[in-house]
């Protein structure tokens with residue numbers, strides 16, 4: 001194949017993108033990987049807790065499925081969750097075979113962590129709380145060494161290129177055109193649209209806007225997960241995430257009076273909201289996480305990061321509050337990552353298969369990256385030979401601009417842990433296109449479900465069970481859809 005042509009263009013070098021590249025290259029495909037930011041600035045690299053898979057003897061994919069369905073609050077697309085739960089163990093073994101060394105107990109058996117919403121220990125981790133870093137280092141080294149994979153670092157996709165209705169490639173910001181049979185978007189989530197976030201600044205949903213401009217539908221944008229325990233008020237560590245696994249190992253949460261106020265292992269939305277209410281009722285900026293009795297050796301990078309910032313979690317309480325963490329919504333995609341546009345696939349956090357429903361079960365997202373990253377990569381190889389994509393100017397103004405500070409603050413203030421119509425309404429005029437769509441979807445869903453809490457509609461509406469909020473390309477009006 002000539003320059004600028006390959007079988008697959010993968011946009012994004014997080015867990016989903018890297019795994020998709022390797023899966024395709026292993027089948028003999030030539031792959032071009034486009035990555036805007038350095039490895040250490042992907043959400044995947046920052047992942048702490050681990051990846052969920054039914055690996056324990058007492059566990060089974062069916063139990064993993066039950067927990068995923070329960071966390072998703074009546075909105076999980078069962079077929080997607082079944083795919084994840086059935087295939088996660090095999091992808092875990094594949095990572096092991098690639099050389100990722102997951103933590104073992106002192107008998108040499110795989111050590112599995114417990115996180116909120118999981119009925120059994122199911123979360124495989126590496127280097128304690130350095131799971132993402134360990135996995136990404138291995139995958140990126142493999143990608144860099146693979147002769148069938150060309151890596152374009154510091155290259156940002158500015159648009160998708162279509163020919164006769166199919167996605168046939170990508171236009172980079174510098175005008176280069178890349179042609180391929182299929183384009184896999186693995187651009188990560190949109191949590192950094194909110195000002196207080198655990199995510200790197202690049203997670204503002206650029207892939208969603210590129211896909212939308214190419215004709216793909218987006219869904220479930222109102223479901224933004226807020227992580228309960230991100231650091232508050234420690235210089236240089238604002239928003240730093242303290243893994244759920246720390247609570248799995250016995251860390252507790254305390255209000256201003258030093259009292260516990262929530263079951264620390266309840267699903268994320270419940271814990272985050274309990275903290276949010278406690279902050280409001282007691283007029284606080286943070287509650288306290290007591291991890292003094294947790295073995296620091298289990299969470300070396302959390303402990304080191306806090307100690308570097310001058311707080312020793314082995315002897316002091318850690319001030320924490322919720323922060324925007326994960327986007328359940330994204331590009332509507334099927335079980336092989338296919339969007340509504342032929343040749344265009346979305347995997348990882350930028351996709352919405354319906355797997356997470358209204359609330360992602362902790363540690364299902366890394367597993368999702370591997371399970372669906374692979375499926376999409378293999379699916380795309382059956383697409384037709386690539387057309388030509390000549391170089392040309394990128395769209396102006398940009399299709400996926402970074403949000404301004406004002407947008408991010410407005411999102412935090414009005415589309416945060418609790419929303420209402422009065423706050424959401426002004427966001428409909430926000431200059432950022434994705435902020436507007438999130439507000440539209442949040443206004444449209446007049447109920448409280450999982451991560452979406454409407455102060456003016458505090459109850460779950462059973463009529464909305466299994467009904468996803470879809471926004472078609474070219475429209476800003478959401479509609480409801482059930483997915484098989």
Ligand SMILES: Cc1cc2nc3c(=O)[nH]c(=O)nc-3n(C[C@H](O)[C@H](O)[C@H](O)COP(=O)(O)OP(=O)(O)OC[C@H]3O[C@@H](n4cnc5c(N)ncnc54)[C@H](O)[C@@H]3O)c2cc1C
Nearest residue numbers: 012013014015016036037044049050157188348349363366
């Ligand atoms: C602090 C933290 C801890 C977490 N812990 C866990 C955990 O323990 N377990 C778990 O399952 N999940 C965890 N998550 C969530 C999980 O890490 C993410 O959902 C997942 O890693 C997303 O992977 P991804 O490959 O989809 O995207 P990312 O890892 O975000 O990668 C996105 C990539 O796309 C690139 N990109 C974006 N736009 C463009 C563009 N236009 N052109 C070119 N490149 C582009 C970026 O540069 C980046 O390379 C955590 C998240 C955070 C932030």
